[in-house]
Amino acid sequence: MSAWEEFSIDAVKAGARDAAGRLNSVLLHFVENCVSCALCEINCPYTPAGEEYGPVEKAEPLRKILRSQVFLAAKILPLLFGARLPRSAEEINKWAELAYRCTNCGLCYTTCPFGIHSGTMIQHLRYFLAKTGRVPTLLKMMMELETSGNILSAEGFSRVWSELLEKLRGLGVTFDRKGAKYVYLPSLAEALITPGAVIGTARILNKLGLDWTMPDKPLSIRAPIASLVGDSEAALEVTKRMIDYVAGIGASAVILSDGGYPYRFLRFDAPALLAKPLGFDVVHVVELLHEALKKGALKLKGADQKVTWHSPCQLGRMGGLVEEPAEVLSAASKNFVELESHGFFSKCCGGGNGVACVVTPTVEMFEGLLGTRIPISEKEKVFMDKLYKDMLIASKAKVDEIKKSGASVVVTACVGCVHTLHLASKAYGLGVEIKTLPEFIAELLPE
């Protein structure tokens, strides 16, 4: 029997205790101040896949768990307050279905009349589920590989990374150079899915004349994979490794080109997790571009194509860079058009927070890369297939917006978004070019 099928009341109780131990004032507010008005449903990308996938519903299992552990009134009257632990494998499986239909995009946060972020609660629910054996196998494998620190031990990964390094050497990139002011930290996921972003970033950094270097081995598969399953301890281990590397170089800032959760994690979550400042700044390459264009230090060749910007939730709404990427693209193309839901309320692509990572086509892609079959139980296979169907439903709103914009190029800055948009584009026949922002801008750099 695989861990996905098991039900152990001891594991459930231990998981509930651990989840309760993570309570802080902000999580307490998220858990106890929801009045179940369900307004969050209107903006969640997964509500179109089913009413049961609205944020209030997906966060409810964590509320049930925490009420049963820490709330005085709920402990006295559990039925009245909805306080209890799961009672069967079927129930936990259902909770896993809910937890992996959340992209942590933050739209529920900004839509909620009470400022409740269900996505944060769902991350904690994922942690509880991991403790009861519900972690998608691919995520678990990647997490273990990343925590081991020996990411390139897989031959397929090592090959892709070496090919990327060869191209970077051709651009004059130096690796692990002590004393550099900036450290660029691309992840293995970028090498696998958006290698153009890494090459583009290297060209931009060279053009800007920055004193920079990068590691010759990836420090993460995608800045801690463990944070996708809410495993703070494992995430902390990987983070410390990254901090040690930057400290060893003596750099004052880290540059990222992945504007997905790695940016948000390093910029905002990691200092909170460590309970101390990182000791260096974290900047996204778009910030450097924005500043250089504003100061007139960089001129771009104008692009002719009709281009639009899909704002990754973790870079825009949750990362604070809402206007900057659009301003960079406006400077790069006269034919820049905004999507209908641009800005602070930009719609999610539907595949963030590791969702697109655990669907069947991605698992097949990794099987091809690694040249081996990933052992997945029948039950998990059903889970993955249904998740893929729902992910495509969730991405439909974004696909429709892109179609409506008439753009021929969609620019974004997140590995997950690129991967999801490719899957959605294939499913819905979108027929647009999908590029990362560094890749797009690098093509417009003057000779």
Next chain:
Amino acid sequence: MDLLDLAIYTLPPYVVAIFAFGVAYRVSRYIFMHKRAPVKRRPRPAPKLLIGLVKTFVDPLILGARLRKSDFISGLILLHILGVIPVIFLLGQHVAMFSYWFPPYSVLRPLSIPSSATSPALTLTAPVKPVSEMSWTYVESVWGPLTIVLNGDLLAILAMLGVMYKLGDKLWRAYRKIIHVRLGDFTALLLLLAILVTGFFATHHLPSGDVPTYRFVLGMHILLAEILVAALPFTKFWHFVFGYWYGKLHEWYDLKYRRGAL
């Protein structure tokens, strides 16, 4: 001592004590569980942050009005804005009662609203005030002709419709086995409905005009309201005192002030 005497003269100190304990319990947890996050904030101009603060509160209302009209009209307009908020705080009888318990509350007397559309006209033309040291007339009301709408009868009926809509919505969701619906949702809404109905009945001397029945219905109305106040820090009614304000201010601080998402 009947129910009315019990509710007005005996229970209030106990209700306040339970309420105060509950507030201390809930607020202290926020203080003790606070963890500092040493995150470097992204600087943004103060005027933009101020606009961001207003938008933090207003955005959900706009989204609700656009994308979930039934909830916006029933839950927000009928139940909250037209219903319970003005009825609780400004209904003439409530202003009188709260002023008795807490004299500075009488500062709101000029804003008080009458119990029905006709009652201000009666008090306006009435030759005498009721014989009581606490009495005053609605001649002092600032609402004038607006009392056609701003009166207890109409607002209470709108609030009852709002509560019944929410009850229906919860029942429909429970029927479809939506797990976030819990027993406490129904008890909270039923308590609110019972307070509104008994208040309406007491105002109209229903179900009969005899004094014992009136005193019982009014006593029940006040008792149920006291139960709500005592339960407030332990139930979802807490949103009204703390959750809403803390939640939106925290969201602004987190997303706009700290992360700079404007």
